[in-house]
Amino acid sequence: MIRHHASRFALAALLAAGLAACGNDPAWHGHDIRGVMPDLAFTLTDENGETANAADTAGHVRVLFFGYTHCPDICPVTLGRLSAALGELPEAQRDRVRVLFVSVDPERDGPEELAAYTDYYGPRFIGLTGTRDQLDEITKRYRVTYGYGEPDADGFYTVSHSSGIFVFGPGGEARLLINQSQSVPEIAADLERLLARTE
């Protein structure tokens, strides 16, 4: 009996150690990146052509996503899903979230293009871009990258970019990496939980 208990305890301890080792809180749908990724920091240009940095949106939960406005698939889908997830939050909570859409295609995405693009998804979506050096800095900071394909006859080219959705707390601390496989209610649940924790 005692031995049975001991082995069960050992199993539980092992499981707990395994979970702790993965650094993953099973209650989140996304991937816990606390301590793995650095705090939110960048110098970019906003939709008005003015310099923007992380302090501008301090106090909000920040959702960071990299893309480009000519993106045929993943960007519109992701932003649409984020917009739908925000729609599922109560009004007061929704207001405490900002989605930062960083275009890694500054050649085609100027302030006007970005403003037109993000307006479609709602007032809490902010378009940002920057020089190649500024973009290299923020992408390297979050261990992501981007690259350009060869232009076709019309000059159209595709851009490879991160599909990760990074979430930062009000103080800029890295919290979650939302998976592309998460459903809209699961994204909303993660955001709601984070907002409740950081009130």
Place this chain on the structure above:
Amino acid sequence: MLSQLAPWEPLWPLIALFALALAAYLAGIARRRRARDIPSALAFLLGLGLMYAAMQTRFDYYAQFMFFMHRIQHLALHHLGPFLIALSAPSAVLAAGTPRPLRTAGRRLAASPPVRIGYRFLQQPVIAGLLFVGLIGFWLIPSVHFDAMLDARLYWIMNLSMAVDGLLFWWFMLDPRPPGTTPVTRGVGLRILVLWALMPPQIALGAWIALSPETLFDVYAVCGRAWPISPLLDQQLGGLITWIPAAMMSLLATLALLAFAFRHERERNRESTP
């Protein structure tokens, strides 16, 4: 050009370690002045250069953001670089190029019971083989791979563990001394057996990746790729690199071991006929 040689994420202790190894080796070559050191010197320098280039040049950037480049990186760190370094049997040259107090300290450290026992444990044929193939497999578990590519610390633990295990394994495999010279100098036949036993699991792993109809490693989509390439093509290339060159290294090592065996045989004959 210069920017291609600069490290993507500089690890200064690692750069210092490579610089020290290079300095000691070159000093040893200069002190010994033996023409027959030259072929092994080429192997050593090529191996050291490959390992350095895989970790501390722009190549590391591509390895972080392309699965097949990552597989080439591990091929260089775990198979090719350590293979060449071990083949060059550099201990005598390195010792000749190391200042005497350091050399004595190194010898004392190597002779201390924990190091000796630990080394002898790791250099058991079955354990060395399991570690060699187990480590490749471990870092390719999709969830482990995900965390390793995302977390900077884990990323370096992954790469350094591959490099250290590669050196340990090929050091054990390509020991040129006659079997029995030291407790870890095993018979050539036994070593060939281990090499061949390692081929099927590496082939299976490579085939599983190359032939998978869906992407197994999401992290390259999450982090973005260095240039637009179909995720499946990236994965198939990576699978082939895990599969074919990795298994071929066992054949190359077998040839090297056979050459050792012939040399031992000749030396024995020379000794017995006065």
